[in-house]
Amino acid sequence: MRVLHLGKYYPPALGGMETFLRDLATAQVAQGLEVRVLAHAKRPWRLGSREVTAGVEVRRAAILGQLAFAPLAPGYPMALAGLLADFRPQVIHAHLPNTSAFALLGLSALPEAIRPALVLHWHSDVVTDGSRSLARLYPLYRVFEQALLRRADAVVATSEPYLQASDALAAHRAKCRVISLGLDPLRLPQPSPDDIAAARAHALQHVANEMRVQGNHFPGGRESERGQRPLSVQTQIALGNDGFLVLAAGRFSHYKGFEVLVRAAGLLPERVRVVIAGDGPLRRDLLRLAQELGVEDRVSMPGSLPEAQLHALMAGCDCFCLPSVARSEAFGLVLAEAMRFGRPLIASRLTGSGMGVLNEEGVTGLAFEPGDALALASAVRRLMDDACLRESLGRAGRERFETRLHIAPVSARMTELYRELTARARRRPQRGGKPAA
Numbered sequence: 142m143r144v145l146h147l148g149k150y151y152p153p154a155l156g157g158m159e160t161f162l163r164d165l166a167t168a169q170v171a172q173g174l175e176v177r178v179l180a181h182a183k184r185p186w187r188l189g190s191r192e193v194t195a196g197v198e199v200r201r202a203a204i205l206g207q208l209a210f211a212p213l214a215p216g217y218p219m220a221l222a223g224l225l226a227d228f229r230p231q232v233i234h235a236h237l238p239n240t241s242a243f244a245l246l247g248l249s250a251l252p253e254a255i256r257p258a259l260v261l262h263w264h265s266d267v268v269t270d271g272s273r274s275l276a277r278l279y280p281l282y283r284v285f286e287q288a289l290l291r292r293a294d295a296v297v298a299t300s301e302p303y304l305q306a307s308d309a310l311a312a313h314r315a316k317c318r319v320i321s322l323g324l325d326p327l328r329l330p331q332p333s334p335d336d337i338a339a340a341r342a343h344a345l346q347h348v349a350n351e352m353r354v355q356g357n358h359f360p361g362g363r364e365s366e367r368g369q370r371p372l373s374v375q376t377q378i379a380l381g382n383d384g385f386l387v388l389a390a391g392r393f394s395h396y397k398g399f400e401v402l403v404r405a406a407g408l409l410p411e412r413v414r415v416v417i418a419g420d421g422p423l424r425r426d427l428l429r430l431a432q433e434l435g436v437e438d439r440v441s442m443p444g445s446l447p448e449a450q451l452h453a454l455m456a457g458c459d460c461f462c463l464p465s466v467a468r469s470e471a472f473g474l475v476l477a478e479a480m481r482f483g484r485p486l487i488a489s490r491l492t493g494s495g496m497g498v499l500n501e502e503g504v505t506g507l508a509f510e511p512g513d514a515l516a517l518a519s520a521v522r523r524l525m526d527d528a529c530l531r532e533s534l535g536r537a538g539r540e541r542f543e544t545r546l547h548i549a550p551v552s553a554r555m556t557e558l559y560r561e562l563t564a565r566a567r568r569r570p571q572r573g574g575k576p577a578a
Contacts, residue, residue, distance in 0.1 A: 145230035151180040157474035164325040168552035170196035181212040211240040218244040258562035265471040306493030323551030332453040341457035345384035388458035393421030398464035404514035480542040485534035505538040
């Protein structure tokens with residue numbers, strides 16, 4: 142079966158949607174499908190490109206820039222038309238939001254006998270809270286969004302809570318299926334004890350000239366590349382035996398709620414260290430907030446980290462926190478990564494998000510009301526004071542990852558949907574009164 146995925150971006154671009162798309166496409170190739178991906182180049186004014194990674198052919202359309210977080214790619218429809226002609230996909234799987242996917246409305250012009258089945262993967266509504274530009278542009282976007290939903294053969298929602306809360310999907314629930322996101326555990330290998338100890342020690346100890354709020358050092362990271370001598374593994378292990386490490390990771394955007402975590406740090410004992418890995422437009426503001434609150438020596442924002450370093454921190458932290466404040470956090474795939482490493486979770490109790498599917502309160506983690514720094518600090522204290530609870534939550538999270546979030550069964554369910562849709566298309570009568578060949 143030939144499947145064409147349409148994504149907004151594709152790794153090495155960072156993001157939950159991008160990570161899932163890579164893992165899904167790779168798993169589908171392993172299961173015998175022919176897979177191609179059309180996405181956008183991450184940076185403006187770069188030529189389009191084509192590469193093959195793990196059996197997946199990825200084409201990136203050049204962009205001129207962005208408008209309200211949407212890439213402007215005038216060549217995307219032409220690239221799509223070329224793939225339709227050359228690859229002749231039986232299924233098109235479009236990952237939304239993605240304004241370039243509106244080019245799929247032209248599929249109606251294709252003869253029904255060769256028209257591919259269309260699956261829309263609903264990763265998130267367009268949430269306009271906190272963005273005036275999105276609020277102004279969404280009414281126009283919605284016209285095309287709803288037209289594409291009507292055209293789709295199936296819509297995949299990532300969780301039942303998100304599906305039920307989505308106004309955009311309300312008129313289309315009959316064609317919606319709930320299939321969880323998933324991750325490839327082979328891409329998340331268990332770090333070595335030395336790597337875990339080193340990452341943990343550097344996070345817990347703001348060692349002079351080695352751990353600073355700006356330009357933090359992690360094993361193998363930017364500081365060591367400038368000639369800074371890293372601590373010995375033995376010293377790192379000794380330093381890592383004390384303290385309580387809270388890790389968060391993601392893009393520094395309003396909806397992530399990292400401000401809440403910084404404020405919570407000021408309500409916690411000094412032995413608590415907070416690391417927020419990632420980058421984005423609000424990072425400078427949060428660095429300034431940490432200084433204003435006097436917690437700059439306990440809150441570290443090292444920027445975006447290579448996967449190996451981030452995974453070492455995940456495996457070595459005492460708990461993983463996702464304090465999101467808006468439904469733009471539709472699923473919280475980064476929680477699944479932490480569960481893979483057996484970490485207990487602390488996440489906001491966000492109504493209408495799929496986060497609660499991962500962070501089941503009292504089973505895989507603790508929850509607090511969005512925006513409540515005091516409640517978040519209380520949850521951290523509870524885990525800090527109860528090692529047995531941490532172990533129990535982490536173990537349950539690891540088991541849930543293996544049974545529900547492994548990419549292989551997620552990919553298999555997606556393939557079942559593809560086969561159902563293509564079989565339905567073959568049975569559909571054509572204008573001459575006969576089923577499609």
